Amino acid sequence: xxxxxxxxxxxxxxxxxxxxxxxxxxxxxxxxxxxxxxxxxxxxxxxxxxxxxxxxxxxxxxxxxxxxxxxxxxxxxxxxxxxxxxxxxxxxxxxxxxxxxxxxxxxxxxxxxxxxxxxxxxxxxxxxxxxxxxxxxxxxxxxxxxxxxxxxxxxxxxxxxxxxxxxxxxxxxxxxxxxxxx
Numbered sequence: 001x002x003x004x005x006x007x008x009x010x011x012x013x014x015x016x017x018x019x020x021x022x023x024x025x026x027x028x029x030x031x032x033x034x035x036x037x038x039x040x041x042x043x044x045x046x047x048x049x050x051x052x053x054x055x056x057x058x059x060x061x062x063x064x065x066x067x068x069x070x071x072x073x074x075x076x077x078x079x080x081x082x083x084x085x086x087x088x089x090x091x092x093x094x095x096x097x098x099x100x101x102x103x104x105x106x107x108x109x110x111x112x113x114x115x116x117x118x119x120x121x122x123x124x125x126x127x128x129x130x131x132x133x134x135x136x137x138x139x140x141x142x143x144x145x146x147x148x149x150x151x152x153x154x155x156x157x158x159x160x161x162x163x164x165x166x167x168x169x170x171x172x173x174x175x176x177x178x179x180x181x182x
Contacts, residue, residue: 051088087121
């Protein structure tokens with residue numbers, strides 16, 4: 001009797017040789033790591049600041065983040081990252097992420113580029129700026145809110161001023177030349 005494990009490479013020695021579902025086998029093989037003993041991780045696995053952890057300072061990253069502890073300072077997530085403040089989470093910081101989900105407490109400016117969600121246990125004290133805002137019954141929000149698509153107001157204002165100034169200048173020239181002719 002021969003062993004099929006003898007013919008397998010070392011990297012996949014923990015995977016069973018016979019699989020009823022080839023799709024499952026290919027998924028398992030793709031998440032396997034080298035023989036260093038490291039655990040496989042998902043590319044979208046959220047980092048976690050768990051209950052009992054306190055961080056003072058600046059937290060930056062490009063992964064999803066789950067905060068169930070205490071963070072004081074600045075919290076900034078780039079690209080497509082989502083910040084979730086858990087029910088035990090207490091954040092005293094300016095927060096920037098694509099999506100912010102609040103189940104605990106946040107004090108500071110909250111900027112959710114796409115969306116900010118306040119669950120029924122969520123509390124936000126400060127400024128909220130986002131395209132979409134969802135607030136469940138029981139949630140607490142104190143402060144300034146700017147929700148909706150932000151148009152480029154400065155460009156519109158400059159264009160309106162330039163147009164108005166141009167018309168005023170044209171009117172002045174007309175009046176001046178008309179007055180001189182009289």
